[in-house]
Amino acid sequence: MTTVRVPAGWPATEEEARAVQDELRAKVVRDEPGPPPGTGRVTGVDVAYDDERDVVVAAAVVLDAASLDVVAEATAVGRISFPYVPGLLAFREIPTVLAALDALPGEPGLVVCDGYGLAHPRRFGLASHLGVLTGLPTIGVAKNPFTFTYADPADERGSAAPLLAGDEEVGRALRTRAGVKPVFVSVGHRVSLDNACAHTLALAPEFRLPESTRRADALCRRALREALQEAPQGLSQEPATRH
DNA sequence: GCGACAG
DNA sequence: ATCTTGTCGC
Structure with a gap:
């Protein structure tokens, strides 16, 4: 497992963090469909914390998109770089996630984040942020609707309903299992919403x-x-250090 | 002003 | 996210 420092110049206040989001948002690419589902590699990233001991660990797991077999994985450990503030999750997770991605032996392919991309107060959630920083295609798949609204999709697997910020569709509530609460999919970087949902279903x-x-x-x-x-x-x- | 709020 | 036992069910 590799060790990571909080990057120099990492925002220290909520105001600085919001300014970073407002600046980087313009770099999101939204006119690419992204890789076809079921081909190449897909990488899941996630983070676990111990706030008491100031420890954060990130994992990146690479799957073969067709078989869903694990083909590579890496972890990284660091110190907590930001408190949890709704809307600023990326500043808490990204340094360690980047280190885990860097430790991977090969290319990650499409990166699937635990959280949101476009569906965000300033339209620049974790998945968008990670995409802009790495250049990789990214999507966000969240377990909760955050502050957004949606109509319950039909009961069968594969049904979807718009995830709304007012009347703007920022993502989709997607039913991956019949009769079970949907997941909330949004675009990160270089992937269309339709394709993001297709990937989520395939995964x-x-x-x-x-x-x-x-x-x-x-x-x-x-x-x-x-x-x-x-x-x-x-x-x-x-x-x-290494010996 | 107060509460809600991805992980 | 994390704190936490057993329990119902495939």
């Missing part, structure tokens, strides 16, 4: 959440447990 043949996020979630939780056992006092000031 969730059995459970509510995409296999990519289920795998990443399990891995970062396990890695956090192990990191806490090895260093119960929390992370040292200096990055880990």
